[in-house]
Amino acid sequence: MKNFFFFFIFSFLPYLVFPQDRGDAIIIGSIASPRVLIPILASDSASAEVCSFIFNGLLKYDKSLNLVGDLAQSWQEEVEGKVIIFHLRKGVLWHDGEEFSAYDVEFTYKKLIDPDTPTPYSGDFERIENLEILDRYTVKITYKEPFSPGLDSWTIGIIPKHILEKEENLLNSEFSRSPIGTGPYKFKKWIAQEKIELVVNEDYFEKRPNIDRVIFRIIPDTATLFLEVLAQGVDNAGLSPLQFLRHSQASQFKKNYIKFRYPSNSFLYLGYNLNNPLFKGKKVRQALNYAVNKEEIIKAVLLGEGKVSTGPFTPESWAYDPDFKPAEFSPEKAKTLLSQAGFKDEDGDGFLEREGEPFKFTIITNQGNLERQRVAEIIQAQLRNIGIKVEIKVVEWSVFIDEIIRKRKFETVLLGWSLSRDPDIYDIFHSSKTSPSDFNFVGYNNPEVDKLLVEARKTFDRQKRRQLYQRINRLIYEDQPYMFIYIPNSLSCLHKRFRGVKPAKAGYWYNFIDWWVPLKEQRYKIEFRR
């Protein structure tokens, strides 16, 4: 009996000593303002971030980045992945009290493939042949052919049929500024360019989140954002490497904040125009890869807060190959390869020529990204050392896309990709994706990679898919259509008063509904009206 009593005490001890207090608010500092709060229309990361609190997908990524059910309780794949059947959660309520059902899934799908919906996400859904409602809580989706990235696409937020059914134009609708979802937080208020306020959804299907309000403050200047952090005006904010390493030594920061460092889900690359005679030969591209010291770039531009990129996958992705080593920095190898390709310093001016033509090219990058401009400058200096003349051109984003990328008017471009969690890179590297507004704008064409990309799309087994992508990675790295430069770290800070934060592979937000703040430390105690 005594033992039992002890057991009883100890098992409840954590709850007795640390009751998870409710209340308080988290203030998230955001550089950019969201544009539209409908998940299927949101193409910017700020909108997507806010939407993630308000909406749920059928699936979501758990803390180790595995797909698990969200609005779907479970799912099964049939006919070798051609058919996916989702079993939906019962009793999930929209914020207005209506019950969520298979009809909402169907409605979301129909809106996604509707030509009148200005959505960036229709691509993956157009591969669906048929969506069938088996009963109120079961949806059967048949793809035209097995399509493994399809599962990832169902992480998109589901929108309510009963509200939007009669809406002609989603973008202009009232709903896009005051959305109603199924998520842990309800939309409350949006003051343009200032803040967005969300309040807790008491009836959230997993549990009631402990923190009462989530407030996004829009602070477009990074220096101001950091000063707000020091003054405790925001609880969570992204940091630049300089702020992360140096400015955060301020006592106001150390006392109140913890820092987080994650490899981001993006990489920086120098893309070659492969139709340009200069870059046609693989040897030239490999030579340039040897000639650029990426470690030095990372040290200079990111103050070390990054990792050399070894291909189109980032270390957090399951498709990443940890054993694959990037080419080392070796100007000698570069010179040998270049002379094999016919480049020599013919006139003794210190620069390389081939048949009298000097080796000279331009790096184009977009305006407003100081980081990229600095990287371009370092590449320029490093290539000068082996006798290559590089010029840099910085172009405004809109012009960059329309005039430079679409019209292929570049020799090289310095750009970054941030990718979805699913490693499917068909759109960037498949040879069929080279028309003016497609994304294989470098003009990469390798039949073997093409074949593997198609195969990987049809493979559902993650082990097998990983092997395919690792082979693709090696082939692409060998071909060097891009010079892969670095994967920057994503750096951020969070106020110390939040408890229950458990950083994992997926970052630290995944268990936000379990976070809590002890009553004594709560900062925003105003009883909000519901």
Next chain:
Amino acid sequence: MVPLLIGISFISFLVIHLAPGSPVSVSLFNPKISLEAREKLNKLYGLDKPVHIQYFNWLKNILKFDFGYSLVDGRKVSSKILERLPVTLTINILSLLIIFFTAIPLGLYSGWRKGSFFDRFTTIFVFIGFATPSFWLALLSMQFLGVKLGWFPISGITSIDFEYFPWYKKVLDFLWHISLPVLVASFGSLAGLSRYSREKFLEVLDKEYIRTAFAKGLPSSQIIYKHALKPVFLPVITILGLSVPGLLGGSVIFETIFSIPGMGRLFYEGVMMRDYPLIMGLLVIGAFLTLLGNFLADLAYIWADPRIKYSK
């Protein structure tokens, strides 16, 4: 005035549509977006039609005071502008008032006491203000008055729980938030006006009628207030007239640093996103106000200087 407005609007329309880039390309550089999706959007926004047709469609709507819808978030352009207006207007009017009520007395007094310590000190003071980059001063004052001393909020225009405040607290909260931006903005603009009024005042004091007034022994207060000040106001009126359109414009850098949701950022973002209806709406309002400001200045001239008459 109407033909002028139409001319301005046509040229602006042409220029922004001729600028490379389009609203569709900006927001949709994403491998998940198909070619069809992009063409769909072009059609939806009417961007597939020739520019002159687009202009006439736009003009037709403008005549009905319909500024159209933003291409970025689909909201009415007029409501997007209206929600930004009050903040910008308040800050600009407040700083204009501060500038006027500081700069003119400063200028006049240093003119009156030309060469004195006060004169030299204000000269240095206002030129320091003129030469200091406002973003730098803004950051320094945020760091010192905001973080270190905690006297002022750092950015934004309201507190987090603004909506739950009673009305008087709201007013105070708002004023408290905009005091730093207003002060920083005013400091940089003291130089111009104070110099103008100083020079003009010196010029007037040198005039014969003023000398006569002194000679015949009028008290100096009467000379200044009754005879010398009025001509000083002529250039001031010009500046006032010119600042009417400026009342609605905000500085992008300034608003960005202080996180003020004002007109400057609205315009800048509109241009960056190629949000044609929004840009046009702002330009038309700006053009209208410029013309209005000139007109008001002309009226004020007549009041200040009876010699100016406008014949029909």
